[in-house]
Amino acid sequence: MSRFNMDALGEKLLRSFAGNSSRRSFLTKLGAVIVAAPVFPLLPVSRANAAGKDRTPEAKTAFARNAQTKDDKKCDYWRYCAIDGSLCSCCGGGVSSCPAGTEPSPVSWVGTCINPDNNKAYLIAYRDCCGKAGCGQCGCDNTDRETQLYMPQLNNNVIWCFGTSSMEYHCSTAVLVGEAQ
Amino acid sequence: MTNATMKTKRRAFGRLQGLALAGVAGLLAVGSAQAQTTPPAGDPNGLQPEEPYTHKLPAITPHWGFLRGSWENPGTRIWDGDSGKMLGLVQTTRWSDLALDPKKKFIYVAETIWTKINRGTRQDYVAVYDSNTLNLVSEIPLPGRLIIGAMNNNFVISDDGKTGFVYNFSPAASVNVVDLEKRKLASVVELPGCSSMVPVAGVGFSALCSDGTMATVKLGGKTPVITHSAPFFKAAEDPIFDSYVHDRAKGEAVFLTYTGLIRTAKLGAEPVIGEAFSIQAAAGLRPGDTKPLDINWMPGGRQMMALHSKTGMLYVLMHRGEYWTQKEEGEEIWAVNMATRKVVKRVPIKDHAGHIAVTQDDKPLIFLTGGDEGTALVLDAVTFEQKQEIKRGGSGIISLFEGN
Numbered sequence: 001m002s003r004f005n006m007d008a009l010g011e012k013l014l015r016s017f018a019g020n021s022s023r024r025s026f027l028t029k030l031g032a033v034i035v036a037a038p039v040f041p042l043l044p045v046s047r048a049n050a051a052g053k054d055r056t057p058e059a060k061t062a063f064a065r066n067a068q069t070k071d072d073k074k075c076d077y078w079r080y081c082a083i084d085g086s087l088c089s090c091c092g093g094g095v096s097s098c099p100a101g102t103e104p105s106p107v108s109w110v111g112t113c114i115n116p117d118n119n120k121a122y123l124i125a126y127r128d129c130c131g132k133a134g135c136g137q138c139g140c141d142n143t144d145r146e147t148q149l150y151m152p153q154l155n156n157n158v159i160w161c162f163g164t165s166s167m168e169y170h171c172s173t174a175v176l177v178g179e180a181q
Numbered sequence: 182m183t184n185a186t187m188k189t190k191r192r193a194f195g196r197l198q199g200l201a202l203a204g205v206a207g208l209l210a211v212g213s214a215q216a217q218t219t220p221p222a223g224d225p226n227g228l229q230p231e232e233p234y235t236h237k238l239p240a241i242t243p244h245w246g247f248l249r250g251s252w253e254n255p256g257t258r259i260w261d262g263d264s265g266k267m268l269g270l271v272q273t274t275r276w277s278d279l280a281l282d283p284k285k286k287f288i289y290v291a292e293t294i295w296t297k298i299n300r301g302t303r304q305d306y307v308a309v310y311d312s313n314t315l316n317l318v319s320e321i322p323l324p325g326r327l328i329i330g331a332m333n334n335n336f337v338i339s340d341d342g343k344t345g346f347v348y349n350f351s352p353a354a355s356v357n358v359v360d361l362e363k364r365k366l367a368s369v370v371e372l373p374g375c376s377s378m379v380p381v382a383g384v385g386f387s388a389l390c391s392d393g394t395m396a397t398v399k400l401g402g403k404t405p406v407i408t409h410s411a412p413f414f415k416a417a418e419d420p421i422f423d424s425y426v427h428d429r430a431k432g433e434a435v436f437l438t439y440t441g442l443i444r445t446a447k448l449g450a451e452p453v454i455g456e457a458f459s460i461q462a463a464a465g466l467r468p469g470d471t472k473p474l475d476i477n478w479m480p481g482g483r484q485m486m487a488l489h490s491k492t493g494m495l496y497v498l499m500h501r502g503e504y505w506t507q508k509e510e511g512e513e514i515w516a517v518n519m520a521t522r523k524v525v526k527r528v529p530i531k532d533h534a535g536h537i538a539v540t541q542d543d544k545p546l547i548f549l550t551g552g553d554e555g556t557a558l559v560l561d562a563v564t565f566e567q568k569q570e571i572k573r574g575g576s577g578i579i580s581l582f583e584g585n
Contacts, residue, residue, distance in 0.1 A: 061504075133299060134275075143507055146508075147420045148377070149329075149332070150377060150391045150416060158350065166300045168295070168298075169328075
């Protein structure tokens with residue numbers, strides 16, 4: 001995996017967005033966000049250094065010290081450092097894929113999690129799967145670097161089913177976007 | 182009236198006619214049965230035929246608690262904190278926020294549904310319920326609103342009860358200003374990077390912003406005028422909890438950060454932000470820190486503090502943990518005297534709690550939710566004696582009528 005690259009990351013996110021969205025009203029609204037950018041921190045770029053560079057236990061959060069890489073159906077799986085909701089991997093989907101009949105949100109908020117196997121930090125997009133009632137399995141609520149609603153892109157309570165045909169929340173995935181540093 | 186509603190009404194009337202015919206048939210059947218058994222004029226057991234009816238709520242007392250149910254069972258139950266009895270239920274769907282009229286005449290629910298449950302046409306509106314009958318009085322359409330589990334500062338009401346502020350996120354942030362007297366949307370204020378409102382008497386409202394400022398929106402002119410305070414908190418490093426509390430009587434907001442810094446803001450066209458103090462230091466402990474492995478008492482939960490206006494007592498849910506445990510439910514209630522800036526009492530919570538609220542009368546009660554299996558607790562806010570333990574009482578946000 002390449003080192004963190006702002007352009008590549010931007011392209012990756014845009015490709016994903018373009019592939020999933022065709023709704024003019026949503027784009028108009030997103031445009032309003034971009035226009036309103038001065039008070040909106042640039043993301044997810046601004047999160048690249050959020051986890052710091054020190055990987056000693058003294059510098060890791062409690063979640064990062066105890067995270068594992070084997071079982072993505074458990075809340076302590078390393079990518080879930082800031083997830084809130086039902087794990088799609090317990091609902092017929094996967095860690096980065098939606099269960100049958102649901103639709104991935106084209107936008108998401110972004111966390112920064114440390115992989116304990118290589119001690120590197122990665123940007124994780126917490127994309128919701130949308131269109132059905134809550135899955136109700138494997139509920140997790142991890143809060144590393146999770147902030148409040150005035151920074152919605154770093155808040156794990158917001159339902160991110162924007163631009164999907166239904167905003168009903170089903171479950172959450174943790175899509176690996178790229179290495180943070 | 183639209184064709185659709187007329188059709189609906191005609192259909193309903195048709196059904197009613199059917200029911201009426203069935204009812205008459207039922208009455209005839211009863212009459213026939215009575216004729217056969219010839220019951221005594223007075224039943225020896227004192228049992229009398231009954232007519233079903235619907236209750237109204239009793240007179241409102243300051244000790245009512247509106248407790249949101251769980252994710253699976255999201256209605257809001259009204260409990261009498263004195264008797265522990267359930268009085269009624271307010272219809273609150275999963276994606277809704279409840280707000281209580283400061284004048285106590287109405288109960289407002291801002292919510293979002295779809296015509297076909299999980300799909301179809303999206304509908305955003307404020308439902309207006311009579312606070313005596315709980316009957317629906319009106320619905321006020323909204324252009325949209327944030328979809329999120331219930332939070333206590335996404336729908337707030339002005340002190341005079343005339344204006345509601347409903348947060349919208351599309352994902353551009355804005356606030357729907359709702360005229361609750363005329364029952365219609367008054368305006369939409371774009372408010373990028375800000376959320377979690379508090380009404381400001383005579384001005385409009387304020388909100389917290391990601392640049393560490395508080396925005397104040399002055400309404401009443403041709404266009405809203407938005408001003409920002411100087412930055413006073415670090416939104417990513419040590420955020421202020423967006424479920425901060427509002428003291429209507431004093432026109433103040435009380436803020437709390439993840440590490441435990443408390444400060445007030447005197448609300449107004451130009452809010453005056455107070456100096457911060459550490460809740461841990463106020464209890465004689467070292468202040469909270471952001472460093473990993475620094476285990477301390479930290480504030481946490483989804484509605485982690487409550488303020489009793491007359492006594493200036495702030496009640497905060499605290500747990501042991503490191504930084505980034507901001508949603509951890511409380512193990513103790515810390516009572517902070519806001520005048521002396523001292524923690525005057527630490528009270529262990531039976532089980533744990535993620536939500537706390539306190540009534541505003543002279544004999545205040547504390548409501549707590551978040552315990553296992555939705556058990557809610559009611560405590561005396563002065564002695565902390567447990568008054569009620571209500572099984573399946575509620576799991577989420579607590580709303581209370583204000584004042585006596």
